[in-house]
Amino acid sequence: MFGFGQLIDILKKNPKKIVFTEGNDPRILEAASRLLAGTFLHPILVGDPEEIAVAAEECGFNIRGAEIINPVAYDRFDEMVEMFCELRKSKGVTPEQAKKTLSQANYFGTMLVKMGVADALLGGATYSTADTVRPALQLIKTKPGNSIVSSCFILVRPSATGENEVLAMGDCAINIKPNEDELVEIAGETAECAKIFGIDPKVAFLSYSTFGSGKGEDVDKMRNAAEKATAKYPNLPIAGELQFDAAVSPRVARTKCPGNEVAGHANTFIFPDINAGNIGYKIAQRMGNFEAYGPILLGLNAPINDLSRGCNASEVYSMAIITAALA
Secondary structure (H helix, E strand, O other): OHHHHHHHHHHHOOEEEEEEOOOOOOHHHHHHHHOOOOOOOEEEEOOOHHHHHHHHHOOOOOOOOOOEEEEHHHOHHHHHHHHHHHHHHOOOHHHEEEEEEEEHHHHHHHHHHHHOOOOOEEEEEOOOHHHHHHHHHHHHHHHHOOOOEEEEHHHHHHOOOOEEEEEEEEEEOOOOOOHHHHHHHEEEEEEEHEEEOOOOOEEEEOOOOOOOOOOOOHHHHHHHHHHHHHOOOOOOOEEEEEEEHHHHHHHHHHHHOOOOOOOOOOEEEOOOHHHHHHHHHHHHHHOOOOOEEEEEEEEOOOOOOOOOOOOHHHHHHHHHHHHHHHH
């Protein structure tokens, strides 16, 4: 089952470059110094080199070896502006507008990924999820066949057997009220992400109803989405609609939906909306003693991830490894 050692081993075989858009934030600097002590992930810090050096020295973090890129002094800035204008030509963006936008670290960092200077990006320690997702949608864009960006959380809890218990939950952070087709896409992306963390996905579309025990539009939505997902991903074990107890308890499953291969054994959970998802993962985190990693953004052409503004350096370090491992 999942452990960070596995992801680090993957990265050691193929080291990646990750750009941090808030290069002078103490939490970023501490995580960068930890990453530099290894050989599996190379941090790129966006910001003024002098300011970053002073901030690192004041905090006592050794960031020697980190690449620091200042947007206003970047030697490929003109090339970046030209590419940005081409990417945004449908919006009539002028070079002057592009220069102004690219002076913002979130857009500049995203363009570093687009240009192949970095493999992945981690941002949001000091700004909103929207400020991370917007540049990614405009510049990196969604993968072929995907219509939305979604997200999942990976939840990890040590078990008595010594192996970690690992679950995946989506979408708990991005899509407020996804429709049936969007839920199908969320399920497919969440299941693929789950595999990276050692989960053999068994997908439950969650509801307040189990196989018709309740009625209503929300029940119909989850049932229909589960059926569409089953048709789209025939090799993926999927069930729905399921109440949470039927999804995770073999005893309850035997009563409510006997013989179903997913019921009672689900480990990948698809929530009907962001209300349920956000509440659900936080209950698991705070009352179930799970470590929650995410939100991990899904559906983009390159790994771009968002930090909580309340994150600490350890969370930045963990999310950097996760983000780079998706590259």
